[in-house]
Amino acid sequence: MKRSVLFAVVVGLAILTSMSAGANVIYDNGGPNLGGAFISDAAEGWEQADDFTLLPGETTITDVHWWGIYIFGNSPMTDTFTVRIFGNNAGILHDYPQEAPLYEFSGISGNRADTGSNITAAVPSGGTVNFDVYSYWADIAPVTLAANTRYWISIQNDTTNDSDDSWLWATSLTSGGNEYYRGTGGSWNTILSEDLAFNLTGSVVPEPASMTLLGIGIAGLVLRMRRKSS
Ligand SMILES: [Ca+2]
Ligand SMILES: [Ca+2]
Ligand SMILES: [Ca+2]
Structure with a gap:
């Protein structure tokens, strides 16, 4: 006995x-809506950020998943992503990210897979071209944040090594969003009513x-x- x-x-x-x-999805900002993408590329001097909040018991982020495209060459080389997590500034009209990140993970080559889906966009030479939508995922050193608190995440590639492409973060199926962009290192002074495609996974405490x-x-x-x- x-x-x-x-x-x-x-x-x-x-x-x-x-x-x-x-490891579970602890924040889901939606997959790509295949309707557009915004430039977030250090080689071009632009960075995009979107907000998230975490629930109690699900406050440790261990990996990040996101989607994007390469224009205009549609021929990616090795990625060099930087993921930053920012605190929130409570604005009078809108919340927005703080200027300096709380956490920064740089030099991420990560994992990349062609989803088989496309974003169709007009090109400078005239007409439209299909751009392959890629999914990405990367582990980060675990980050534990406060529950029920707004934070912002930026995901920025650096395509300096790829002369015919810039990287764009795909817009999300989630509607009515609030993403911000800035010139690298500058102030977050512009809001767009879109959301960007990403989700966060982490360990869930029962x-x-x-x-x-x-x-x-x-x-x-x-x-x-x-x-x-x-
Ligand atoms: Ca290329
Ligand atoms: Ca480039
Ligand atoms: Ca948002």
Whole structure:
């Protein structure tokens, strides 16, 4: 009987460990709407930012997922992304990002995959061209932020090594947004009513309620084992 209880406790601990280690989407700003994209490229001197808030128990970001395109060559080379997280300035009319980031992760080559979808855009030479929409994902050193608090994230590529392309962050399926842009390092002084395609994943701490349920589950398991062994 003692062995059964020990087994049940071990199983319980294994379940707890897998629950706390699971990476879930903790903020979803939507995938690409294939309607447009905004330049966010250090080689061109532009940076885009969009806002997010995190729920209690889901405040540690471990990786970032986003979408974008390359114009006008549509022929990407190795990426060099910088991801920055900013605090919020509460404006009279609109909130906006603080000037200096709280966190900065630079030199990210990350992971890239062609989604098979396109954004169609007019080109300077006339007519329209399809640009491949890529998805990206990258781990960052875990960042723990305050719950229910507005922050801003900027994702900026540097295509200095790619003479026929600039990088643009794809706009999101989420509507009624509030993204900001600025010249690199300058003030966030312009608001556009769009959202940018990204989501954040991180570890989710089980809420007390689900911990209690799990406790009841373990107790039930122990009872069943007692019955079996007796
Ligand atoms: Ca190129
Ligand atoms: Ca370039
Ligand atoms: Ca937004």
